[in-house]
Amino acid sequence: MNISVDHPEARESVAILRLEGDLDASNFETLIDAGTTAQAAGATDILVDLRKVPFMGSSGLVALHSLALSLGGAAGDDIASGWEAQHAMARSVEGGMQPHLKVLLDADPGSALARVMDRTGMSQFIQVFTDESAAIAAF
């Protein structure tokens, strides 16, 4: 999986992480590292572009959740604990939508990524867009 980072025009506080390739248990920490680096460089909001990610497992959700927590000022998930990170995700879903991290998916509601977001309830915690401009405007 490759990740590139850019910013929308005149919105330096928003980082767009563009992923290409599968996001799974073998590489989800790469996404956490990229988001953490963007945050350290001044980003307060992150848009994760998953339109070129054919597959995302629950590990990808752990990465998204960890970044959302970090952007909200909380400690990120202890991913080494595995189970506990996923419990924390469950609690966050119950807590409702957070404002600092959003994702871009392709428009196919039956895609593997859309299924993963919906079936885990993460789309209640992380706002999903199919239009980049709309996603940026929502920050």
Add this chain to the structure above:
Amino acid sequence: MIENQRRLSLPAATLGDLARIREFIADTAVSLGANPDAVPDIVIAVNEAVANVLRHGYRGPGPIEIDVDQEQRTRAIVVRLRDSAPAFDPTSHPAPDLTAALEGRRPGGFGIDLAKKCVDGLAYRRRGASNELTFVKELSKHDERTAR
């Protein structure tokens, strides 16, 4: 009656093999007649189970064996995942508890819950020193959905 069977054996699987495993599951399911709408669910379920075995069972590389069958009578795709990690029955695992207090929480999470939601049946048995997890995806449900 089992009409077809394809097998993938990895003597020392790692997380880096997940992509290869997903490709095997998807290609085999399609070749056995699975509706394309059903394939992502099967792939997601097996991916989650294998990732759990490698991360929490073996905590490193370990042997994985996967059989994919089509049962002609029920028109179902059946995937059997075998590993040699310590005994663990994910089917008895509770869904993530959104309300439990910190001290009352038990291990469990989205991965297993996600796998359960993606298939029509999930069964576990311990066979000697191996765990065997069986996933069943009923193709007729997807055929009906697609025909509507």
